[in-house]
Amino acid sequence: MSLMNIHKGWTASGVAAARTVHRLYDSPVIFDDDAAIHLLSPAERYLCQSKLVFRLLLQRSIREFRPYIFHSFSCQRYAEEQLLRAIGQHKSQYVILGAGFDSFALRRPDLESRVRIFEVDHPQSQQFKQKRIARSPYPVPGNLVFVPVDFEQETLLDGLERSRFDFSQPAFCSWMGTVMYLTQEAVLATLEAMASLAPGSELVFNYASPHGALSNADREMVKDLETTLRHGSASMNAKFLPTELAEKASGLGFDIRAQLDSGDLDERYLAGWEGLRTIPFGHLLHLQVRG
Ligand SMILES: C[S@@+](CC[C@H](N)C(=O)[O-])C[C@H]1O[C@@H](n2cnc3c(N)ncnc32)[C@H](O)[C@@H]1O
Numbered sequence: 001m002s003l004m005n006i007h008k009g010w011t012a013s014g015v016a017a018a019r020t021v022h023r024l025y026d027s028p029v030i031f032d033d034d035a036a037i038h039l040l041s042p043a044e045r046y047l048c049q050s051k052l053v054f055r056l057l058l059q060r061s062i063r064e065f066r067p068y069i070f071h072s073f074s075c076q077r078y079a080e081e082q083l084l085r086a087i088g089q090h091k092s093q094y095v096i097l098g099a100g101f102d103s104f105a106l107r108r109p110d111l112e113s114r115v116r117i118f119e120v121d122h123p124q125s126q127q128f129k130q131k132r133i134a135r136s137p138y139p140v141p142g143n144l145v146f147v148p149v150d151f152e153q154e155t156l157l158d159g160l161e162r163s164r165f166d167f168s169q170p171a172f173c174s175w176m177g178t179v180m181y182l183t184q185e186a187v188l189a190t191l192e193a194m195a196s197l198a199p200g201s202e203l204v205f206n207y208a209s210p211h212g213a214l215s216n217a218d219r220e221m222v223k224d225l226e227t228t229l230r231h232g233s234a235s236m237n238a239k240f241l242p243t244e245l246a247e248k249a250s251g252l253g254f255d256i257r258a259q260l261d262s263g264d265l266d267e268r269y270l271a272g273w274e275g276l277r278t279i280p281f282g283h284l285l286h287l288q289v290r291g
Contacts, residue, residue: 106141
C-alpha cells in the first residue's frame with residue numbers, strides 16, 4: 001500500500017509518515033510521536049526509514065510541504081499541552097474528532113486510568129486504523145473507545161450517544177487537520193453539537209482562512225497541496241475568516257480561550273527552525289463551553 005491510499009484514511013497515514021520522518025531526520029523535533037512509525041505499513045515504514053530511499057523519493061516533497069506539516073505539528077503540540085493541563089484539572093474525557101492515526105492513546109498508557117479517549121472518525125478511516133493497530137506492537141488500550149461518525153451524515157452527538165461518553169462531565173476535545181476537508185455546514189453543525197457538551201468542555205481545532213494575498217511561493221505550495229489532495233480524492237473545503245468564526249462560536253455559547261495565527265504558532269513552536277514559517281492561512285482556535 002502506498003502513502004497515497006485512495007480513501008479517507010490516506011491523509012491520516014500521510015500525517016503518521018510525516019511525524020515519523022520528522023522524528024527520524026529533523027532537529028529540533030517539535031512534535032515527538034514515537035508511535036506513528038508502528039502505524040505505517042511495512043512499505044511506508046521502509047520508505048521513511050531507508051535514508052537513501054527517503055532522500056531520493058520523499059525528501060523534496062516533504063521539504064516543499066514543510067509549512068503545512070509544521071502547522072500540523074505545532075497545533076498538535078498545543079492541543080496535547082492543553083490536554084495535559086486539562087487532565088491535571090481532572091477532566092477525564094478526551095474526544096479526538098477526525099482522529100486519523102492520532103497515537104496519543106498508544107503513547108500514553110500511563111494515563112489509562114485517568115482519561116477515557118473517544119476517537120471519532122469516518123468509519124472507513126477508523127477500520128483502516130484498527131487494522132494497523134492490530135498489526136502493531138500495541139494492544140488496543142483499555143481507555144480507548146472508537147466512535148465511527150461521518151460528519152457529513154450525522155453529528156458528533158449521535159456518535160457519542162452510542163458510546164460510553166458521560167454527557168454530565170466536561171470533556172477536552174481536539175479536532176485537528178480535519179475541518180478543511182469538510183463542508184462549511186458540517187463544520188458548523190459539529191460546533192453546534194460541541195456547544196451542548198457540559199460547561200467547561202474545551203475544543204481546540206485548526207482551520208484555514210481564505211488564502212487572500214499569498215506570496216508566489218505560498219501560492220505554489222497551495223496549488224501543489226490541492227493537486228496532491230485531488231489525486232487522493234480529497235479536497236480543501238471549508239475556510240473561515242478568524243473574526244467571523246470567533247463571533248459564530250461566541251454566539252453558539254463558547255468562550256474563546258485562545259486564537260493563534262501562523263505568526264503566533266511560529267513564535268511559540270518554531271524556535272530553532274530559523275527561516276521556516278507555518279502556512280500563513282493556518283489558524284488555531286481554542287474554545288470553552290460557557291458555564
Ligand atoms: C489529515 S487526517 C487528520 C488526522 C489527525 N487528526 C491529525 O491531525 O493528524 C484527516 C481526518 O479527517 C477525517 N475525515 C475526513 N472527512 C470526514 C468526514 N466526513 N467525517 C469524519 N471524519 C472525516 C479523515 O477520516 C481523517 O482521519
